Amino acid sequence: MRDDFPVNIKDVLAKRVGFRCSNPSCRQLTSGPQTDPSKAINVGVVAHITAASPQGPRYDPALTPDERSSINNGIWLCQTCAKLVDNDPIRYSAVTLEAWKREAEKEAIKELESRRHRIPKSDVFTRLERLMPLLLIEMRQDISQHPLCREFVLLKSNWAYWSKGNELCYYFDDHPDLLSQIQILENYSLVREITYNNVQRYIMTEEFAQYLGD
Numbered sequence: 001m002r003d004d005f006p007v008n009i010k011d012v013l014a015k016r017v018g019f020r021c022s023n024p025s026c027r028q029l030t031s032g033p034q035t036d037p038s039k040a041i042n043v044g045v046v047a048h049i050t051a052a053s054p055q056g057p058r059y060d061p062a063l064t065p066d067e068r069s070s071i072n073n074g075i076w077l078c079q080t081c082a083k084l085v086d087n088d089p090i091r092y093s094a095v096t097l098e099a100w101k102r103e104a105e106k107e108a109i110k111e112l113e114s115r116r117h118r119i120p121k122s123d124v125f126t127r128l129e130r131l132m133p134l135l136l137i138e139m140r141q142d143i144s145q146h147p148l149c150r151e152f153v154l155l156k157s158n159w160a161y162w163s164k165g166n167e168l169c170y171y172f173d174d175h176p177d178l179l180s181q182i183q184i185l186e187n188y189s190l191v192r193e194i195t196y197n198n199v200q201r202y203i204m205t206e207e208f209a210q211y212l213g214d
């Protein structure tokens with residue numbers, strides 16, 4: 001017995017994230033035009049946050065069949081990410097997937113409500129250099145030492161924090177306005193929040209990393 005999603009739920013879930021994969025490190029577009037002008041391509045799927053059947057990943061026996069096939073238990077992903085999360089249900093827990101879904105929907109509404117910045121990017125960077133020179137110096141040093149690193153967290157120096165070893169750290173102690181500065185970077189779409197636990201976590205865009213690396 002599988003508790004599958006009704007078709008209309010799949011459609012709504014896809015639209016709620018603007019037809020993009022909900023994995024914050026992916027955000028791949030999942031639909032577009034097919035050669036046949038009457039058709040569209042779709043490479044997105046609704047994944048179950050907790051599985052549709054007892055042998056499936058993240059199965060939660062506490063849910064009723066209705067809860068299992070309800071919109072709350074679905075997340076829109078590209079086919080690759082759907083396969084990824086079902087291959088390692090411990091790393092990609094229900095809590096993580098719920099956080100992905102929340103963030104993807106938050107981003108979609110933000111993008112929907114805002115109009116693209118018409119300010120030339122060079123002006124943006126000049127402005128940032130004035131607003132947060134010390135943070136940019138530190139980020140520049142970090143990127144030159146770790147050219148492949150894009151993820152970073154915001155910490156206080158007295159917090160016990162177990163690093164995954166592949167993220168950069170910025171400290172509230174070193175930068176009193178750290179959160180405001182990061183929010184400005186986020187407003188300019190240069191960083192994206194990907195928090196999934198009690199530590200604020202962000203990812204830099206390639207454009208920003210390239211700017212810092214130059």
Ligand SMILES: [Zn+2]
Pocket residue numbers: 021022023026027028077078079080081082
């Ligand atoms: Zn994806």
